[in-house]
Amino acid sequence: MAELIATYTVVNGGVYALLAIGFSLIFGVARLINLAHTGFFMLGAFSLYLFIRLLGWGYPEAIVLTLVIVTLLGILAYRFLIDRIREHTGAVLLITVALAMIMENVILWLFGGEVRGIPLLVNGYVTISGIKVSNQNILTLGVVVVVIIIVWLLLNKTKLGIALRATAQDPEIANLMGISVSRTLLITMALATALAAAAGILLAPLRGAVSTMWQSPMVIVMVIVVLGGLGSIKGSIIGAFIIALVEQLSVFLLPQGGYLVDTFVLLAMVIVLVARPGGLFGIILEEERL
Numbered sequence: 167m168a169e170l171i172a173t174y175t176v177v178n179g180g181v182y183a184l185l186a187i188g189f190s191l192i193f194g195v196a197r198l199i200n201l202a203h204t205g206f207f208m209l210g211a212f213s214l215y216l217f218i219r220l221l222g223w224g225y226p227e228a229i230v231l232t233l234v235i236v237t238l239l240g241i242l243a244y245r246f247l248i249d250r251i252r253e254h255t256g257a258v259l260l261i262t263v264a265l266a267m268i269m270e271n272v273i274l275w276l277f278g279g280e281v282r283g284i285p286l287l288v289n290g291y292v293t294i295s296g297i298k299v300s301n302q303n304i305l306t307l308g309v310v311v312v313v314i315i316i317v318w319l320l321l322n323k324t325k326l327g328i329a330l331r332a333t334a335q336d337p338e339i340a341n342l343m344g345i346s347v348s349r350t351l352l353i354t355m356a357l358a359t360a361l362a363a364a365a366g367i368l369l370a371p372l373r374g375a376v377s378t379m380w381q382s383p384m385v386i387v388m389v390i391v392v393l394g395g396l397g398s399i400k401g402s403i404i405g406a407f408i409i410a411l412v413e414q415l416s417v418f419l420l421p422q423g424g425y426l427v428d429t430f431v432l433l434a435m436v437i438v439l440v441a442r443p444g445g446l447f448g449i450i451l452e453e454e455r456l
Contacts, residue, residue: 210366240359
């Protein structure tokens with residue numbers, strides 16, 4: 167039982183971490199709450215389904231094209247919708263949730279409301295302490311680790327990372343330093359959308375794709391980001407695994423616990439915020455080190 171809980175915790179936590187990192191980047195740099203974030207996660211899953219199942223493409227080209235297309239859609243959404251109203255928080259919330267609902271309805275129209283299965287990239291399993299762990303789960307966790315390391319290096323070891331931190335700290339000063347704030351914000355949206363699409367690509371072979379799959383993760387991601395500390399990348403990663411653990415404990419240890427998952431997730435957030443109102447790592451993006 168413990169090994170099974172641990173397996174699902176690390177896999178689900180890894181996918182949540184990718185989503186939460188992207189959400190935190192947008193908030194930390196642009197001070198935007200993008201409620202369409204998990205909509206791009208859904209688009210990533212369905213784009214993979216389209217290329218693999220309907221068009222019969224191989225995984226390498228399907229993954230690359232999915233990342234490119236979904237990232238471009240995120241850039242276009244930011245450039246022509248979100249950026250125009252960026253200073254108006256209420257309008258951003260309304261526009262982004264409307265955008266996510268539009269995505270859902272378009273997907274429903276094109277693919278229907280059934281769960282669409284996608285073949286595993288790798289078959290088979292390994293046995294760990296008597297528990298069969300699928301190779302797909304191991305691959306998913308490995309990709310998550312690699313992506314997190316790449317993001318860490320990008321934020322801490324590159325000029326782009328310096329630009330992101332400077333913009334997060336003070337856009338006006340960053341502009342005076344020769345940093346193009348508008349371009350930096352656009353890159354931030356592109357990076358966040360690519361992470362959401364990557365999460366969709368990783369989860370789709372394990373859980374399938376369905377038009378409502380953006381809804382529950384949106385709530386979970388917001389809980390993770392608040393729990394970890396708004397704008398904290400480290401907090402988002404740790405918070406993702408905490409919430410994944412809470413989910414699995416409620417499912418495996420409580421009778422009909424699956425119906426109470428969201429309740430326990432929210433309760434975990436409340437407990438942390440009562441003890442630490444700023445979250446576990448309530449620091450802004452430019453001051454933290456992963």
